[in-house]
Amino acid sequence: MNWELIFGVSLESLFNATMIAYALAAIGLNVHFGYTGLLNFGQSAFLGVAAYGLAMAVATFGAPFWLGLVIGLLGAVVLALLLGIPTLRLRADYLAIVTIAAAEIIRLLFRSVTLSEWTGGSDGLQRFSDDFYAMNPYSSTLDLGIVSWDNRELWVMTVGWILIAVSLVVVFLAMRSPWGRVIKAIREDEDAVRSLGKNVVSYKMQSLILGGVLGSLGGFVIALSNAAVQPDTYGTEFTFYAYTIVILGGAARVFGPVIGSMIFWFLLAFINALLPELIKNGYIPTWFMTPTQAGAVGYVLVGLGLILLLVFRPQGIFGDKKEVMLDGR
Amino acid sequence: MRRAVIIFTAVLGFVLMSLGLGATSALAAGESLQGTLANAGQPVAGVKINVSDESGTSAGTATSAADGKWSVAVKGPGTYKVDLDTTTLPQGVTVTNGRPSLTLTVFEGNARNVLFPLGSAAAPGSKPAESEAPSQFDRVLDLIYTGIHFGLVIALAALGLSLIFGTMGLTNFAHGELITFGALGCFLLNVKLGLPLWLAAVLAVVLGAGFGWFQDRIFWGWLRNRRTGLIGMMIISIGLALMLRYIYLYFFGGDTRQYAEYVAQPGIDVGPLAIAPKNLVMDAVAIVVLIAVSLALTKTRLGKATRAVSTNPALAAASGISVDAIIRLVWTIGGALAALSGVMLALFQGVNYQMGFQVLLLVFAAVTLGGLGTAFGALVGSLVVGLATQLSTLWIPTELKNVGALVVLIVIILFRPQGILGRRERIG
Numbered sequence: 152m153n154w155e156l157i158f159g160v161s162l163e164s165l166f167n168a169t170m171i172a173y174a175l176a177a178i179g180l181n182v183h184f185g186y187t188g189l190l191n192f193g194q195s196a197f198l199g200v201a202a203y204g205l206a207m208a209v210a211t212f213g214a215p216f217w218l219g220l221v222i223g224l225l226g227a228v229v230l231a232l233l234l235g236i237p238t239l240r241l242r243a244d245y246l247a248i249v250t251i252a253a254a255e256i257i258r259l260l261f262r263s264v265t266l267s268e269w270t271g272g273s274d275g276l277q278r279f280s281d282d283f284y285a286m287n288p289y290s291s292t293l294d295l296g297i298v299s300w301d302n303r304e305l306w307v308m309t310v311g312w313i314l315i316a317v318s319l320v321v322v323f324l325a326m327r328s329p330w331g332r333v334i335k336a337i338r339e340d341e342d343a344v345r346s347l348g349k350n351v352v353s354y355k356m357q358s359l360i361l362g363g364v365l366g367s368l369g370g371f372v373i374a375l376s377n378a379a380v381q382p383d384t385y386g387t388e389f390t391f392y393a394y395t396i397v398i399l400g401g402a403a404r405v406f407g408p409v410i411g412s413m414i415f416w417f418l419l420a421f422i423n424a425l426l427p428e429l430i431k432n433g434y435i436p437t438w439f440m441t442p443t444q445a446g447a448v449g450y451v452l453v454g455l456g457l458i459l460l461l462v463f464r465p466q467g468i469f470g471d472k473k474e475v476m477l478d479g480r
Numbered sequence: 481m482r483r484a485v486i487i488f489t490a491v492l493g494f495v496l497m498s499l500g501l502g503a504t505s506a507l508a509a510g511e512s513l514q515g516t517l518a519n520a521g522q523p524v525a526g527v528k529i530n531v532s533d534e535s536g537t538s539a540g541t542a543t544s545a546a547d548g549k550w551s552v553a554v555k556g557p558g559t560y561k562v563d564l565d566t567t568t569l570p571q572g573v574t575v576t577n578g579r580p581s582l583t584l585t586v587f588e589g590n591a592r593n594v595l596f597p598l599g600s601a602a603a604p605g606s607k608p609a610e611s612e613a614p615s616q617f618d619r620v621l622d623l624i625y626t627g628i629h630f631g632l633v634i635a636l637a638a639l640g641l642s643l644i645f646g647t648m649g650l651t652n653f654a655h656g657e658l659i660t661f662g663a664l665g666c667f668l669l670n671v672k673l674g675l676p677l678w679l680a681a682v683l684a685v686v687l688g689a690g691f692g693w694f695q696d697r698i699f700w701g702w703l704r705n706r707r708t709g710l711i712g713m714m715i716i717s718i719g720l721a722l723m724l725r726y727i728y729l730y731f732f733g734g735d736t737r738q739y740a741e742y743v744a745q746p747g748i749d750v751g752p753l754a755i756a757p758k759n760l761v762m763d764a765v766a767i768v769v770l771i772a773v774s775l776a777l778t779k780t781r782l783g784k785a786t787r788a789v790s791t792n793p794a795l796a797a798a799s800g801i802s803v804d805a806i807i808r809l810v811w812t813i814g815g816a817l818a819a820l821s822g823v824m825l826a827l828f829q830g831v832n833y834q835m836g837f838q839v840l841l842l843v844f845a846a847v848t849l850g851g852l853g854t855a856f857g858a859l860v861g862s863l864v865v866g867l868a869t870q871l872s873t874l875w876i877p878t879e880l881k882n883v884g885a886l887v888v889l890i891v892i893i894l895f896r897p898q899g900i901l902g903r904r905e906r907i908g
Contacts, residue, residue, distance in 0.1 A: 237894040447729040454723025
C-alpha cells in the first residue's frame with residue numbers, strides 16, 4: 152500500500168484550487184440558501200458565466216486580463232437579475248426549478264457548435280491565463296515531504312485563499328449589519344418582513360447578486376488553475392456538491408462552507424485514492440470492484456452522506472438547527 | 481470559420497475526474513483515442529479508423545464495434561492524426577462536416593474522445609434513401625409527430641412526478657432515477673436473461689412499481705413520520721438521485737447500450753410520414769395508460785381520495801382517508817409510470833446510467849408548465865415540452881432543442897406562474 156500517495160493526495164486537496172473553487176461557490180450559496188433561504192440550484196451557472204466571461208473576453212476578443220475579470224463579474228450580476236426577476240416573487244420550489252433550468256441552458260449554450268466560434272464548443276477555451284501567471288511571484292516548487300505544489304499551483308492557491316478571506320469578511324460584515332438582519336428575517340418569515348414595510352423582492356435580489364458574485368470568484372479560480380474553461384465543468388452536479396458542502400459545514404455559518412469544502416474534498420480524495428490502491432494490492436477482489444468501478448463509489452458515498460446529514464444532522468457541523476431553512480416552501 | 485466542428489469531451493482529466501464526469505475514462509491506464517460513431521442515433525459498425533503520429537508512422541488502427549465504439553491505445557502523450565476511412569462507411573452516410581481527418585493532442589493519462597459527426601449524404605432526416613429533399617411541410621409534420629411522441633413518453637414520468645408532488649409536496653429530484661431503473665430493468669431482462677422485449681418491458685414496469693413502493697415503504701414514509709421538512713426532503717432526494725445514479729454506473733458501466741430487439745426498424749408510411757412501427761406501438765401504449773390513469777383519478781374511489789389528499793391532506797385525513805396509504809399508492813403508480821417511460825425512452829436513445837437524469841429537467845419543465853401538482857396539467861405540459869423541443873429545431877440548431885423547451889418554461893413562469901392548468905392561487 153502506497154500510504155504516502157494516498158495521504159499526499161488527500162492532504163493536498165485540503166488546500167488546492169478545486170477545494171478553493173467549491174468553497175467560494177459554497178460561500179455564495181450560503182448567502183442564498185443559508186442566510187436568505189433562496190433555493191438556488193443554478194450556482195454552477197454563476198461560476199460558468201464568470202469563467203467564460205473572462206475566457207471569452209481574453210481569448211476570443213483579445214481584451215486585457217483585468218477587463219476580462221470585470222466582464223466576468225458583470226456577467227454574474229446580469230445573470231442574477233435575469234434569474235431573479237421572473238422567480239423571486241414565486242414560491243421556493245419555482246426558484247429551484249427555474250435556476251436549475253437556467254444553469255442547464257447556459258451550459259448547453261456554452262457547448263453548442265453554433266456558438267463555438269466564440270465559446271470553443273465542448274472544447275472550451277484556453278490561452279487566457281498568461282497575464283495571470285506572468286504575475287506569479289513564486290519560482291520554485293514547494294515540497295513538504297508527502298505534499299508538494301508547483302509554483303503555478305502555489306500562485307493560484309495564494310490568490311484563492313485571499314479571495315476566500317475577503318469573501319468571508321464580506322459575508323461576516325454583511326450578515327451582522329441591519330441588511331443582514333432583514334435577510335435572515337426573510338428566511339424566517341417573509342410575510343412578517345413584508346408587513347414591516349420592507350421590499351422583500353429587492354432584498355432577495357440583492358442577496359442573489361451578492362451570493363452570485365461571491366460564487367463567480369470560484370469560477371475564476373477554476374478557470375485560472377486549469378488555464379482552460381470547459382462547459383461540462385459547470386453542470387448541475389457542481390451545484391449539488393456545493394449544497395452538500397454548505398450543509399456539511401453548517402448553513403448560515405460564516406466559516407461553514409470553507410470547513411465543509413475542506414472535509415468534503417479530503418474525504419473524496421481519500422476514498423478515490425484509497426480504493427484503487429486496495430484493489431491493486433488485492434485487498435478488494437476484482438470480481439467485486441474494478442478500478443473503473445471504484446470511481447463511482449466515491450460519488451455513491453457523497454449521495455449517501457448528503458442523505459444522512461439531512462436526516463440526522465441538518466445543521467451540519469457548526470450550524471444551529473433553528474437557523475436551517477428546511478421546513479417552509 | 482467554424483473551427484470547432486471537432487467535438488470532444490475530456491480536456492483536463494483532473495477536472496473531469498473531480499466532477500465525476502470522466503470517472504471511467506480518466507482512471508483507465510495509459511493514453512488512448514476513442515469515440516463512438518453514430519448516425520441518427522444508431523451505432524455505425526465496421527468503420528476503419530487509422531491513427532498515425534506526427535512523423536506519419538502508423539500508431540494503430542481500429543474498427544468500430546457493433547455499438548459504434550472504437551478505441552486506439554497510443555504510446556504516450558503527443559499529437560496524433562486520426563483518419564476515418566470514408567470508404568468503409570455504410571452507403572449514404574458521410575462525415576457531415578467534411579473533415580474525416582483530424583489532428584489532435586493527447587494529454588498524459590488522457591483517453592481522448594474523438595467525434596466524427598455522421599449523417600446521411602442527401603438530407604439529414606428520417607428518409608435518407610429518398611432522392612428529393614423533404615419539403616418544409618413534411619418536415620413540420622414530422623417534427624409535430626416526433627414532438628407528440630416524445631411528449632407522450634415524458635408525460636408518463638411527469639404524471640407520476642406531479643402526483644407525488646401533489647400528495648406529498650415533494651419536488652422529487654430522484655424521479656429521473658426511477659426512469660433509468662425501468663430502462664435498466666428492461667435491459668437486464670431482455671439482454672441478459674434473453675426474455676422477449678414485450679415481456680421484459682412488462683416485468684420492468686412491475687419492478688418499477690415495486691421500486692416505487694419500496695422507496696416509500698422504507699425511506700420516504702419513514703421521513704414523513706420523522707416530520708422532515710419539505711425542503712429538507714427535496715435536498716435528500718438530490719442525495720438519493722446522486723447515490724442511485726452512481727450505483728447504476730457501478731453495476732452497469734458508463735456505456736450506452738441497446739436492447740436486443742427492435743433497435744433499428746424501418747419506417748412504414750403513415751400518410752406523408754415514415755414512422756417506425758415500434759413508435760406507433762409505444763404511442764398507443766402510452767395513450768392507453770395515460771387515459772386509464774386519468775379515468776382512475778376521476779372515477780374511482782381511490783382516485784378521488786388521491787385528489788382529495790392533493791387538495792388538502794389534513795382535511796382528507798379528517799374525512800377518513802388514510803393519507804399514508806394514498807401516498808404509498810401514488811409512489812407505486814409513479815414508479816410504474818416512470819419505469820414505462822424509461823423503457824420507451826431507451827428504445828430510441830439506448831440505455832445509459834444517466835438517461836433519467838438527463839431527461840429529468842424536461843419532465844420538471846412539463847410538470848411546472850402544466851401547473852405543479854395538477855395531474856392533467858402534467859399531460860398538457862408534457863405535450864407542450866415535446867412540441868417545443870422538436871418544433872424549435874425549425875429555427876435553432878438541433879443541439880439546442882432542449883434550450884428551447886427550457887426557455888419556454890421560464891417564459892411561461894414569467895407570465896402565468898401557476899402553469900397552464902394550475903389554479904389561480906397564492907404562490908408568492
